[in-house]
Amino acid sequence: MSLVIVGSLAFDTIETPFERRERIIGGSGTYCALAASFFTRPKVVGVVGRDFPRTAIGLLERRKVDLRGLQVKAGKTFHWEGRYGSDPNQRTTVRTDLNVFRDFQPLLPPSYRSADIVFLANIDPGLAGPVLNQLRRRPAIVALDTIRFWIETKPDALFRTLAGVDIFFANDEEVRLLAGEGNLIKAGRRLLGRGPRVLVVKKGEHGALVFTPDFVFGVLAHPCEDVVDPTGAGDSFAGGFLGSLDGAGRRGPAQIRRAAVCGSVVASFAIEDFGVERFKTLTRKEIETRYLGFKRLVSF
Amino acid sequence: MSLVIVGSLAFDTIETPFERRERIIGGSGTYCALAASFFTRPKVVGVVGRDFPRTAIGLLERRKVDLRGLQVKAGKTFHWEGRYGSDPNQRTTVRTDLNVFRDFQPLLPPSYRSADIVFLANIDPGLAGPVLNQLRRRPAIVALDTIRFWIETKPDALFRTLAGVDIFFANDEEVRLLAGEGNLIKAGRRLLGRGPRVLVVKKGEHGALVFTPDFVFGVLAHPCEDVVDPTGAGDSFAGGFLGSLDGAGRRGPAQIRRAAVCGSVVASFAIEDFGVERFKTLTRKEIETRYLGFKRLVSF
Numbered sequence: 001m002s003l004v005i006v007g008s009l010a011f012d013t014i015e016t017p018f019e020r021r022e023r024i025i026g027g028s029g030t031y032c033a034l035a036a037s038f039f040t041r042p043k044v045v046g047v048v049g050r051d052f053p054r055t056a057i058g059l060l061e062r063r064k065v066d067l068r069g070l071q072v073k074a075g076k077t078f079h080w081e082g083r084y085g086s087d088p089n090q091r092t093t094v095r096t097d098l099n100v101f102r103d104f105q106p107l108l109p110p111s112y113r114s115a116d117i118v119f120l121a122n123i124d125p126g127l128a129g130p131v132l133n134q135l136r137r138r139p140a141i142v143a144l145d146t147i148r149f150w151i152e153t154k155p156d157a158l159f160r161t162l163a164g165v166d167i168f169f170a171n172d173e174e175v176r177l178l179a180g181e182g183n184l185i186k187a188g189r190r191l192l193g194r195g196p197r198v199l200v201v202k203k204g205e206h207g208a209l210v211f212t213p214d215f216v217f218g219v220l221a222h223p224c225e226d227v228v229d230p231t232g233a234g235d236s237f238a239g240g241f242l243g244s245l246d247g248a249g250r251r252g253p254a255q256i257r258r259a260a261v262c263g264s265v266v267a268s269f270a271i272e273d274f275g276v277e278r279f280k281t282l283t284r285k286e287i288e289t290r291y292l293g294f295k296r297l298v299s300f
Numbered sequence: 301m302s303l304v305i306v307g308s309l310a311f312d313t314i315e316t317p318f319e320r321r322e323r324i325i326g327g328s329g330t331y332c333a334l335a336a337s338f339f340t341r342p343k344v345v346g347v348v349g350r351d352f353p354r355t356a357i358g359l360l361e362r363r364k365v366d367l368r369g370l371q372v373k374a375g376k377t378f379h380w381e382g383r384y385g386s387d388p389n390q391r392t393t394v395r396t397d398l399n400v401f402r403d404f405q406p407l408l409p410p411s412y413r414s415a416d417i418v419f420l421a422n423i424d425p426g427l428a429g430p431v432l433n434q435l436r437r438r439p440a441i442v443a444l445d446t447i448r449f450w451i452e453t454k455p456d457a458l459f460r461t462l463a464g465v466d467i468f469f470a471n472d473e474e475v476r477l478l479a480g481e482g483n484l485i486k487a488g489r490r491l492l493g494r495g496p497r498v499l500v501v502k503k504g505e506h507g508a509l510v511f512t513p514d515f516v517f518g519v520l521a522h523p524c525e526d527v528v529d530p531t532g533a534g535d536s537f538a539g540g541f542l543g544s545l546d547g548a549g550r551r552g553p554a555q556i557r558r559a560a561v562c563g564s565v566v567a568s569f570a571i572e573d574f575g576v577e578r579f580k581t582l583t584r585k586e587i588e589t590r591y592l593g594f595k596r597l598v599s600f
Contacts, residue, residue, distance in 0.1 A: 182387060220520070257599070
């Protein structure tokens with residue numbers, strides 16, 4: 001039972017219609033690790049500059065995230081700036097300063113190399129090989145999340161990586177784009193044919209759909225009245241999903257269904273405050289209560 | 301146990317990216333009555349011209365729909381023409397010829413006047429009073445569906461009608477527009493404050509949300525690979541919902557949840573073929589099988 005997350009740790013500058021926050025802590029690896037930490041003890045592989053604050057490291061440490069794979073380099077931390085309109089599903093990237101993330105070479109400490117689950121969180125699909133080659137044996141699950149940027153700039157590398165992936169996370173727009181098919185169900189089945197055994201389609205406020213060759217599972221999003229900051233919702237979803245799966249030990253249909261609900265639950269907390277703020281106070285008890293709420297939400 | 305549906309019976313001309321169909325049978329009342337007919341024996345109030353085909357009447361009769369409230373007038377039947385893009389949720393109205401529907405004065409035969417449920421399906425909100433005044437007593441449930449046209453042209457009449465309604469059906473765009481609020485959950489709660497005891501938000505391929513003061517219930521859409529013609533999906537949803545509720549007799553939370561699933565199930569069949577074609581062959585057995593599929597889809 002171990003989950004390795006390879007992703008970014010970053011500063012985010014975020015503007016919503018109501019508020020602007022400068023250089024708060026973000027990054028796919030950060031969100032994912034914090035979300036997963038409620039279900040297992042994730043190990044992070046990433047890189048930050050010397051400007052990355054001690055308090056952020058402290059938060060990850062308090063959540064018992066293993067940071068032996070975190071490199072600290074001379075230079076500045078990755079900085080992303082984005083703006084949300086009144087529809088929180090629509091965001092514009094204002095600026096991306098890759099900084100030390102530009103030449104990121106993931107290096108797995110020896111204690112990471114027997115991982116059961118390895119998650120490549122929005123990183124360059126070309127890095128999949130170099131990461132997996134460091135492992136002693138193929139992990140039980142290789143999971144991948146991607147972003148529009150890689151679909152548009154490195155589609156071939158992405159499809160090559162996809163062929164060797166067990167669980168693929170993408171949002172509905174990315175699934176349609178990758179499959180070249182407007183109907184989401186058809187697009188999903190088409191992507192399943194490209195390699196992954198499980199495709200998880202994240203649909204924001206509409207929840208998520210899990211496709212496998214044997215079943216389709218749908219999970220709703222928590223009916224949230226106050227979306228403060230949607231940043232990191234998808235990463236938190238993946239973190240909750242994989243953390244739950246890692247914590248469960250077994251990986252059958254029942255565990256996959258519960259993993260999707262855990263992903264949706266944790267993501268619903270993440271968006272209740274800016275950045276990773278909500279993870280500072282979130283408790284396992286709150287997660288369990290909302291998990292039961294998800295059951296009531298769809299029971300008939 | 302009786303359900304009265306006041307709505308349109310029409311010719312539809314429909315263009316999808318794949319096919320065009322001229323003057324096929326449609327109308328909110330038609331879809332709704334056919335959908336409801338799998339759960340109860342609906343009574344229709346509507347008007348057609350002398351050009352309305354005998355075969356369409358025959359289909360409704362075979363489905364045991366009570367047509368004593370159907371007026372046949374000299375003149376032409378309501379004709380709507382619409383076009384769908386590659387996204388079936390986006391449609392453009394090309395043409396609307398109201399014809400005999402322009403001066404529609406709903407008249408309830410004596411046998412309709414003790415109805416338990418009365419559904420005003422997309423008709424002018426100003427007609428609610430004249431319909432309800434014909435009843436011997438207030439029905440247990442007054443239900444209303446509306447369209448963007450009435451929201452934009454008769455918002456005051458719509459809100460007045462809404463104040464006396466028990467179940468209000470609207471799609472997500474209409475809910476946001478009516479509430480003047482972008483967050484769907486907030487918008488839903490706001491509309492609940494304007495009168496209805498139950499608000500059903502139809503979200504197309506994303507399913508539906510049911511808001512009541514006591515609970516929120518979410519139902520997914522059936523994962524449909526081939527949306528042939530989305531016309532009438534919302535009307536079929538409402539028909540399945542109200543038909544199920546009428547057939548159940550009781551109207552508690554459990555019946556409301558099941559009604560929403562029945563609505564989603566019947567709507568998922570309606571879009572599998574053009575117009576009302578699918579209702580010609582649909583069986584109660586197929587509905588039951590898909591209903592169980594909906595349970596598996598969300599079970600965890």
